Structure formats: structure tokens, C-alpha cells
Amino acid sequence: MARPRIKDVARRAGVSEKTVSNVINDYAHVSERTRTAVREAIDELGYRVNLAGRHLRRGRTGIIALVVPELDIPYFADLAALIITEAERNAMTVLVHQTREDRRRELAALEGFGSDFADGLILSPLTLTGTDLRDRPGAPPTVLLGERVRPGQADHVAIDNERAAREATVHLLELGRRRIRVVGGREGTEPGTAEVRSAGHRAALEAAGLPWDPAVLLRVENFRALDGALAVRRLLEAGEQPDGLLCLNDQLALGAMRELHDRGLRVPEDVAVVGFDDVEGGRFSVPSLTTVAPDKHAVARVALELLMVRIAERDARTAGAPPRERVVAHRLLVRESTAGAGSRA
Amino acid sequence: MARPRIKDVARRAGVSEKTVSNVINDYAHVSERTRTAVREAIDELGYRVNLAGRHLRRGRTGIIALVVPELDIPYFADLAALIITEAERNAMTVLVHQTREDRRRELAALEGFGSDFADGLILSPLTLTGTDLRDRPGAPPTVLLGERVRPGQADHVAIDNERAAREATVHLLELGRRRIRVVGGREGTEPGTAEVRSAGHRAALEAAGLPWDPAVLLRVENFRALDGALAVRRLLEAGEQPDGLLCLNDQLALGAMRELHDRGLRVPEDVAVVGFDDVEGGRFSVPSLTTVAPDKHAVARVALELLMVRIAERDARTAGAPPRERVVAHRLLVRESTAGAGSRA
DNA sequence: CAGCCGTTGTACATCGATGTAAAAACTCCG
DNA sequence: CGGAGTTTTTACATCGATGTACAACGGCTG
Numbered sequence: 001m002a003r004p005r006i007k008d009v010a011r012r013a014g015v016s017e018k019t020v021s022n023v024i025n026d027y028a029h030v031s032e033r034t035r036t037a038v039r040e041a042i043d044e045l046g047y048r049v050n051l052a053g054r055h056l057r058r059g060r061t062g063i064i065a066l067v068v069p070e071l072d073i074p075y076f077a078d079l080a081a082l083i084i085t086e087a088e089r090n091a092m093t094v095l096v097h098q099t100r101e102d103r104r105r106e107l108a109a110l111e112g113f114g115s116d117f118a119d120g121l122i123l124s125p126l127t128l129t130g131t132d133l134r135d136r137p138g139a140p141p142t143v144l145l146g147e148r149v150r151p152g153q154a155d156h157v158a159i160d161n162e163r164a165a166r167e168a169t170v171h172l173l174e175l176g177r178r179r180i181r182v183v184g185g186r187e188g189t190e191p192g193t194a195e196v197r198s199a200g201h202r203a204a205l206e207a208a209g210l211p212w213d214p215a216v217l218l219r220v221e222n223f224r225a226l227d228g229a230l231a232v233r234r235l236l237e238a239g240e241q242p243d244g245l246l247c248l249n250d251q252l253a254l255g256a257m258r259e260l261h262d263r264g265l266r267v268p269e270d271v272a273v274v275g276f277d278d279v280e281g282g283r284f285s286v287p288s289l290t291t292v293a294p295d296k297h298a299v300a301r302v303a304l305e306l307l308m309v310r311i312a313e314r315d316a317r318t319a320g321a322p323p324r325e326r327v328v329a330h331r332l333l334v335r336e337s338t339a340g341a342g343s344r345a
Numbered sequence: 346m347a348r349p350r351i352k353d354v355a356r357r358a359g360v361s362e363k364t365v366s367n368v369i370n371d372y373a374h375v376s377e378r379t380r381t382a383v384r385e386a387i388d389e390l391g392y393r394v395n396l397a398g399r400h401l402r403r404g405r406t407g408i409i410a411l412v413v414p415e416l417d418i419p420y421f422a423d424l425a426a427l428i429i430t431e432a433e434r435n436a437m438t439v440l441v442h443q444t445r446e447d448r449r450r451e452l453a454a455l456e457g458f459g460s461d462f463a464d465g466l467i468l469s470p471l472t473l474t475g476t477d478l479r480d481r482p483g484a485p486p487t488v489l490l491g492e493r494v495r496p497g498q499a500d501h502v503a504i505d506n507e508r509a510a511r512e513a514t515v516h517l518l519e520l521g522r523r524r525i526r527v528v529g530g531r532e533g534t535e536p537g538t539a540e541v542r543s544a545g546h547r548a549a550l551e552a553a554g555l556p557w558d559p560a561v562l563l564r565v566e567n568f569r570a571l572d573g574a575l576a577v578r579r580l581l582e583a584g585e586q587p588d589g590l591l592c593l594n595d596q597l598a599l600g601a602m603r604e605l606h607d608r609g610l611r612v613p614e615d616v617a618v619v620g621f622d623d624v625e626g627g628r629f630s631v632p633s634l635t636t637v638a639p640d641k642h643a644v645a646r647v648a649l650e651l652l653m654v655r656i657a658e659r660d661a662r663t664a665g666a667p668p669r670e671r672v673v674a675h676r677l678l679v680r681e682s683t684a685g686a687g688s689r690a
Numbered sequence: 691c692a693g694c695c696g697t698t699g700t701a702c703a704t705c706g707a708t709g710t711a712a713a714a715a716c717t718c719c720g
Numbered sequence: 721c722g723g724a725g726t727t728t729t730t731a732c733a734t735c736g737a738t739g740t741a742c743a744a745c746g747g748c749t750g
Contacts, residue, residue, distance in 0.1 A: 003461070005736060016700045021738055029698055051462050052400035053736030056705050061397065063440070070426060072625075077422035081415060084443055093462070095408070095440045098429055117396050117438070225629040251625070258629040280417075280596070281626045284570040284603040350706060361730045366708055374728055398706030401735050 004045040013041035024049060060315070064307065065118035065140075067097045067106070073223055074279040075249060076124065079145070082300035083122060090308055092119070101222070120307040125192075141310030143303045147192045154323050155306045159294045159330040161193060165200025166207075167332050168246055168274045168292055173208055175338060177244030177272055183231050183256060184248025185217040197248055197276075220252065228255030236263055243271055250275035250282045253289055257337065272338040287336030298328035349390040358386035369394060405660070409652065410463035410485075412442045412454040414471050418568055419624040420594060421469065424490070427645035428467060435653055437464070446471055446567070461485065465652040471537065486655030488648045492537045499668050500651045504639045504675040506538060510545025511552075512677050513591055513619045513637055518553055520617055520683060522589030528576050528601060529593025530562040542593055542621075565597065573600030581608055588616055595620035595627045598634055602682065617683040632681030643673035 006024075010017045015034055022030050023038040030038075041047075055061045064087050068076040084094045095118060099105040106125055124145040143155045172180050182201055185194050194217070202212045218235060220227040228247055232255075235242065247253035253275030257267050267273050267287055275282055275291040282289030306324055313320060351369075355362040360379055367375050368383040375383075386392075400406045409432050413421040429439045440463060444450040451470055469490040488500045517525050527546055530539050539562070547557045563580060565572040573592055577600075580587065592598035598620030602612050612618050612632055620627055620636040627634030651669055658665060 006738090007736080017736090018701085018738070019699060022699085025738085029696095031698065034698080048461055050401075050736050052397060052404075052406060053705090054738080055397035056395075056401045056707090056736075057738050059397075059705075071416075071429065072419070072423045072426040074417070074419060074422065077419065077425075078417045080422075080441070081417040081443060084416065084441055085445075093440055093442075095438055096425070096429055097438075098426060100430075225625055229629065254626070254629050258631060258633075261631050280570055281599070284574065284599050286603060286606050286631050288603075351708090352706085362706095363708070363731085364729060367729085370708085374726095376728065379728080395706050398735095399708080401705085401737090402707045402709080404735070 003050075004047045005050070006047075009038065009041045009045055009047045012045060013038045060119050060311075061117065062092055063095050063118045064092050064120045064122060064304075065095045065097060067099060067121065067123045069099050069101055069124065069223075071096060071098055073249075073251060074281060075251075075277040078277075078279060078296055079124070079299065082296055083303065086300040086304045090304055092304075092308075119311050122303050122307060141307060141314055143307045143310075145299065145303060147196075155310065155326075156323065157299055157302045157306065157326045157328060159292075159299075160327050161196040162200035162203065164276070164292045164294075164330050164332075165197035165246065166204040167200075168276075169201045169204035170208075171290070171332060171334065171338065172244040172246065172272055172274060173204065173210075175244070175268075175272055178210070179240075179242045180216065180244035180246060181235060181240075181242045182217045182246045182248070183220065183228055183252050184223065185219045187219060194248055197246075201246060223249050223251055225251045225255030225258070228252030229259040230255075232256045232259040233263075236265075245271060245273045247273065247275045250277045250279045250289060250291055253291070253337070254281055254285055257285065257287070257289070268336065268338050274332075274338060278333060282335070285337075290335045290338040291333050292330055293333050295329040302326045302328060348395075349392045350395070351392075354383065354386045354390055354392045357390060358383045405464050405656075406462065407437055408440050408463045409437050409465045409467060409649075410440045410442060410454070412444060412451070412466065412468045414444050414446055414469065414568075416441060416443055418594075418596060419626060420596075420622040423622075423624060423641055424469070424644065427641055428648065431645040431649045435649055437649075437653075444471065464656050467648050467652060471531075486652060486659055488652045488655075490644065490648060492541075500655065500671075501668065502644055502647045502651065502671045502673060504637075504644075505672050506541045507545035507548065509621070509637045509639075509675050509677075510542035510591065511549040512545075513621075514546045514549035515553075516635070516677060516679065516683060517589040517591065517617055517619060518549065518555075520589070520613075522617055523555070524585075524587045525561065525589035525591060526580060526585075526587045527562045527591045527593070528565065528573055528597050529568065530564045532564060539593060542591075546591060568594050568596055570596045570600030570603070573597030574604040575600075577601045577604040578608075581610075590616060590618045592618065592620045595622045595624045595634060595636055598636070598682070599626055599630055602630065602632070602634070613681065613683050619677075619683060623678060627680070630682075635680045635683040636678050637675055638678050640674040647671045647673060 006017045006020050009020045013020065013034070015038060019030065019034060020038050023035055051062075066080060066083055068080060071077055071080060080096060087094045097105070106123070118140055121140050121142040122145060123142060125147055143157060146158050169180065180201075182198055185198070186192070198217055205212045218231045220231050228251065231252070232245070245253070245256055247256055253273050257273055260267055260271055265271050273289065275289050278291045278293030282291050306326065310320070351362045351365050354365045358365065358379070360383060364375065364379060365383050368380050411425060411428055413425060416422055416425060425441060432439045442450070442454060444454065451468070454466065454468055463485050466485050466487040467490060468487060470492055488502060491503050514525065525546075527543055530543070531537070543562055550557045563576045565576050573596065576597070577590070590598070590601055592601055598618050602618055605612055605616055605618075610616050618634065620634050623636045623638030627636050651671065655665070
């Protein structure tokens with residue numbers, strides 16, 4: 001009982017294979033009679049399209065590869081959820097890869113995993129450099145998220161990270177905080193999110209006439225709660241007394257808050273904490289977390305939009321337009337971790 | 346400049362197409378000479394396998410479809426992350442779908458999305474019934490996660506949910522709690538996770554000679570923190586005074602704890618809270634969350650194991666063995682939300 | 691009713707990689 | 721050096737769906 005093929009359906013309905021194909025693909029000029037006859041044959045046999053055959057013939061897979069560092073970091077999970085939903089709306093299916101911070105995996109992703117699996121690629125890079133993005137013959141259309149690798153190498157969607165960090169810092173400064181630390185530097189990576197956000201932080205300080213010291217950037221191993229907690233522990237054990245923390249994602253912030261709690265420091269009274277990403281955990285934590293909320297829906301929507309355009313261009317063998325840069329909105333959600341007792345956003 | 350094909354590589358290397366194919370697939374009997382010659386040609390042309398062609402010929406796609414309710418619920422994100430990693434170890438790629446609780450989507454998944462995309466399917470069902478799983482001619486090999494739909498319809502991996510709930514309840518009872526509520530019932534679903542866990546809860550009560558009342562099961566819309574908070578709010582506003590909450594996942598528990606906090610109730614002194622899943626949020630929350638921790642690595646590993654066996658059977662046209670049932674380990678991690686001040690697990 | 695046109699339906703080649711079967715090349719030994 | 725036995729390579733058919741090009745059909749006009 002092998003699966004039925006178009007051939008079987010055709011025989012059963014008494015038409016040609018192409019006619020069956022036409023019915024399946026809603027081709028206009030099929031009479032109502034034959035259309036129903038074919039539909040019936042399909043139902044009776046339980047026929048389902050073989051996508052391998054279709055892909056081979058059409059030259060498109062209908063698959064988008066999404067590459068994120070780790071899916072179990074809530075921000076990426078949120079993003080993936082939205083992208084999958086958005087892709088579906090574009091009749092695309094999403095295949096997810098994790099780089100687990102591995103540079104080789106990111107490069108492999110860029111190359112299309114040594115194959116041409118996907119029609120397009122959405123990539124949230126951590127370690128890639130500008131040069132990695134040049135000259136990728138045969139690589140699929142690509143949209144980068146988040147980090148501004150270097151302008152002009154590929155389509156890119158992100159919030160204005162520098163401005164966001166500046167606003168967050170201004171917020172802390174307005175609360176009178178002067179000993180602010182930034183949590184989330186990475187070792188040995190190219191200028192990435194951390195550096196851009198650091199620059200925003202610095203700009204805010206300098207605009208306020210305050211000095212800036214590169215040492216305020218605390219390094220972390222990863223972007224999980226544990227890393228935030230460890231960073232704060234090291235800081236406090238070194239005898240420092242911060243009164244504000246700008247954490248480069250919410251997980252770091254939540255870990256930091258837990259560590260502060262354990263050491264008897266109150267948030268926000270002793271230390272005000274700001275995060276990035278607006279994940280669910282920060283909305284229900286005690287205290288709830290002030291955060292820079294990117295418009296994630298927009299990120300997903302715009303990413304798909306850019307990608308679908310590129311894919312269409314490629315199909316049409318149109319000359320590729322220059323890389324497109326898209327900035328999506330963000331806003332600072334002020335919650336208890338900086339505002340004192342307040343309501344949940 | 347179209348992408349090179351095997352034909353082009355063959356011409357360049359001065360060998361047949363099949364020889365190129367043999368080199369690509371590490372076929373044993375290729376001399377070192379030709380092997381290197383072919384490799385060079387591949388590099389020079391930048392050749393990469395066209396998977397559509399390969400899939401068509403091989404009859405396998407190398408893709409596993411993972412279907413979860415929502416990827417932005419941390420437990421499912423954790424699981425997806427592990428499954429993707431595990432799949433990679435089996436040279437498989439994972440395509441993720443979300444049902445968003447939609448029964449039709451779950452059914453579509455069962456049918457292989459109207460196509461035969463994936464070699465196999467890993468499905469975490471919410472609304473499926475036993476009958477849905479019968480008679481799925483042509484459907485791909487399937488492994489179910491979590492909910493015991495009804496034994497004997499498909500391969501299945503889960504913890505012993507009833508025992509887990511019993512243990513968690515016993516833990517609450519040992520703390521002297523007597524007014525325990527279970528948070529996480531769903532409307533109108535088949536006997537699923539909630540019912541199985543409820544049964545465990547009931548068993549623990551009855552073993553202790555305590556009465557059980559179906560009304561202890563609080564309904565929720567979804568499994569997010571917000572739903573836990575709302576459930577607790579309704580409960581308290583109805584004038585009830587619970588001293589223990591058994592939440593059917595950590596998100597519900599975290600939301601519940603936040604609501605308790607807002608209403609001036611202390612955890613664990615006034616209300617002890619237990620969750621399920623052991624997600625990161627519960628390890629760093631204040632207080633940290635006691636939870637039933639399933640061995641998620643094992644879930645992922647066993648799921649892939651079962652699936653790969655089924656796929657191999659199918660390829661070999663072996664008669665399908667009867668459905669396999671696999672139980673993975675869990676343990677109760679006691680943290681501050683029930684234990685009083687303690688250390689973080 | 692011939693002639694034309696638009697609509698339906700068909701035969702066949704094709705997308706790219708690989709399994710099959712068999713030919714070619716090479717080894718080794720008497 | 722001939723021939724059996726083994727290793728390496730090849731030609732060709734095939735996986736399933738669909739685009740191309742064209743044939744068949746039906747209806748309408750003059």
C-alpha cells in the first residue's frame with residue numbers, strides 16, 4: 001500500500017496527470033466537472049502532495065530557516081513564535097537552528113548549511129563580522145536581526161539600540177542614580193549589540209556632563225539569569241556599591257535582581273534595574289522589571305516582509321537591490337524595578 | 346551564473362555524475378585520486394547539494410516536524426531547544442509549528458499538513474482525542490509528548506504525571522496544608538494532562554484520608570503567568586483562603602505568586618506554591634519556586650530515539666511494531682516557595 | 691456549415707541526485 | 721602473460737510534480 005501519486009489519482013479520475021496537478025494548484029481553466037471528479041479521486045485515495053517532487057520542479061522549498069543563538073532564552077523564543085506565525089501567513093514553514101554561540105555554526109548558517117535547503121534565512125547573529133557577510137555566492141536571501149553587524153551587508157531589522165540604551169540610562173540618571181553598571185559585555189566578539197548599547201549609555205552620561213569609564217561594562221558568559229546573578233555577585237564581592245544596573249537583556253536583569261535580593265539589597269531603593277526585551281518573566285517578577293520593549297511583532301513582520309521581497313526578486317532574477325535597513329519601534333516600560341511600588345504594565 | 350549541479354562538477358573533474366555523487370556520500374570504493382579531483386572541482390565551483398533532488402530520489406527529507414502549542418511558553422521553548430539539539434545529533438533538521446491551541450491545527454499536523462513534508466512528527470497535543478490518532482493512512486511516524494492521549498495509539502513519552510502530582514501534593518500535605526487548590530484545568534478538553542495530574546492530587550488526598558472535591562481544580566484560559574494570576578485573583582475575590590497551590594506549570598505558579606504578593610499574602614508562609622516543569626524563571630524568582638522537574642533531556646532523547654526507529658522501520662518496510670510507551674524520570678525540586686527560606690537549586 | 695477563437699485537456703520533457711547493473715580497470719597468481 | 725577476482729567507474733532509469741507546447745473541443749459568427 002504505497003502512498004498514492006498523482007499518477008494514481010489521474011488514472012482513477014480518468015484524466016491526465018497534468019490535469020490533476022492543475023486542480024491541486026487551482027489553475028483557472030479546469031471545468032467544474034473534471035475539478036470535482038479529481039477532487040473525489042484525491043479524497044478516495046487519500047492523496048497528498050509530495051513536496052520533494054514539487055520542490056525539485058519548482059525550485060522553491062517554501063521553507064525559511066531561522067537561526068537563533070538559543071531557543072530557550074525567552075526573547076528568542078518569543079521572536080521565533082512570532083516569526084513562525086508570520087511565516088505561516090506568507091505560506092512559509094520555519095525550520096529552526098540554534099548556533100549555541102558557536103561561530104562555526106553561524107557561518108554554516110550563512111552558507112545555507114552546506115545545502116540550499118531554505119528559500120531564505122533569518123539570522124540573529126552573535127559573532128559574525130562584516131566580512132563574513134560579503135561574497136556569499138549561492139547563499140539564500142538573508143535578513144539579519146538585532147545586531148547591526150555592519151551596515152550595508154544584508155537586509156537588517158532592529159530597534160535603534162543606541163537610542164534605547166540612551167533613554168534607559170537617562171531614566172536611571174533622572175532617578176538620581178550615578179553609580180550605574182552595564183551588565184552584558186561579551187568577550188572577544190565584534191562590535192555587536194553590547195557595544196552599540198554601551199555607546200548609547202555613554203552618550204547619555206556625557207550629555208549629562210558625567211564621566212564615562214569603560215570598566216562599567218560587566219562581562220558575562222551568556223545571556224541567562226545565572227550570568228546576571230554571577231556578574232552582580234562578582235561586582236559586590238569586589239566591594240562595589242552600584243545604585244543602578246542597565247542589563248542588556250531581561251534574563252540578566254532577573255538574575256541580577258535575585259542576587260541583589262539574596263544580598264539584602266532592595267530594588268529599586270538601593271539599586272534600580274533596567275532590562276531589555278520585555279519578556280513575560282519581567283512582567284510578573286517581584287519587583288516587576290523596567291525594560292526596553294522592542295516591538296517584536298514588528299520585527300517579525302518586517303523581517304518576513306524583507307525576506308519575501310528578496311525571494312521574489314531572486315525568482316524573477318531581478319538584480320538585487322542594495323541592502324535594506326529597517327528600524328522598528330521600542331519603548332521604555334517603567335515598572336517597579338525603577339519606579340518604586342507601582343502597577344504592573 | 347546559475348548554481349552548479351552535479352553535472353557541472355562531473356564535467357569539470359572529468360568523471361561521471363555518479364562518481365561525484367559517490368564522493369559526496371562517502372561511498373567506499375572511490376580511489377584517492379578521483380576523490381581529491383572531485384573535491385577540488387566541488388570547491389572550485391562552489392557546488393552544494395540540492396536537497397530537493399536528493400529528497401525526491403531518497404524518499405526522505407531529513408526533516409522532523411515539531412508541533413507545540415506555543416513556542417513562547419518557556420517549557421515548550423526548553424523542549425524545542427533540546428529536541429533541535431538532539432535531532433541534529435541524528436542528522437535531522439527540525440521544522441517548528443505552533444498550534445496555538447487550535448484543534449484544527451493539531452489535526453492538520455497529524456495529517457502531515459496536507460503534505461508529506463516530514464519524515465517524522467513530534468507532537469505535543471492539547472486537544473486531540475484517542476480517535477483522532479487511529480487510522481491515519483500515509484501519515485508520518487509520530488511521537489506524542491506529554492499528554493497521555495489514550496494508551497496504544499502512537500509512541501508516547503512523558504513523565505509519570507499522576508505520580509508526580511501525587512508527590513507534589515504529599516509535599517504540601519506534609520507542610521500541613523489542607524486547603525490546596527489545583528490551578529490549570531481547561532475547559533472542554535479530553536482527559537489530558539490536567540485530568541491525569543488531578544487524579545494524582547486526588548489520590549494523595551485520599552491516601553491521607555482527606556476528602557476530595559472537584560471544585561479545587563481552577564480553570565484557566567491558557568498556561569501563562571497571567572492566567573495563574575487571574576485564577577488566584579478570582580479565588581481570593583470569592584473569599585477563599587487557600588494555603589497551598591498546585592499549579593500545573595511554572596508559568597501559572599509564577600503568575601499566582603505575583604498575585605499573592607500583590608494581595609499581601611506571603612509565600613510560603615500563608616500559601617505554599619508548587620509548579621511543574623522547572624523553567625529558569627522559577628529558579629530565580631523571589632521566592633524561588635518548588636517544582637516538579639521532568640528530565641527534559643530524557644524527553645528529547647527518547648522522543649528522537651523512538652522516532653528514528655519508526656523512520657527506519659518505515660524505510661525498511663518492516664511491519665510497524667505496536668505503540669511504545671516510555672516514561673522518563675522526574676523529581677520534586679523543593680525550593681523557597683514551599684520550604685521557607687532556603688538555597689536556590 | 692466553414693472558419694475562428696477561446697477554453698480544456700494532454701504528451702512529454704524536465705528539475706537534480708542516486709540506485710542498479712554492468713562495463714572497465716586494476717591486482718594478483720600460477 | 722592469461723585469466724580469475726576484485727575494485728573503480730559508468731550509462732541509464734528513476735523518484736513525483738509541473739511547465740511548455742500543442743491538440744481537441746465547444747461555441748459563435750457570418
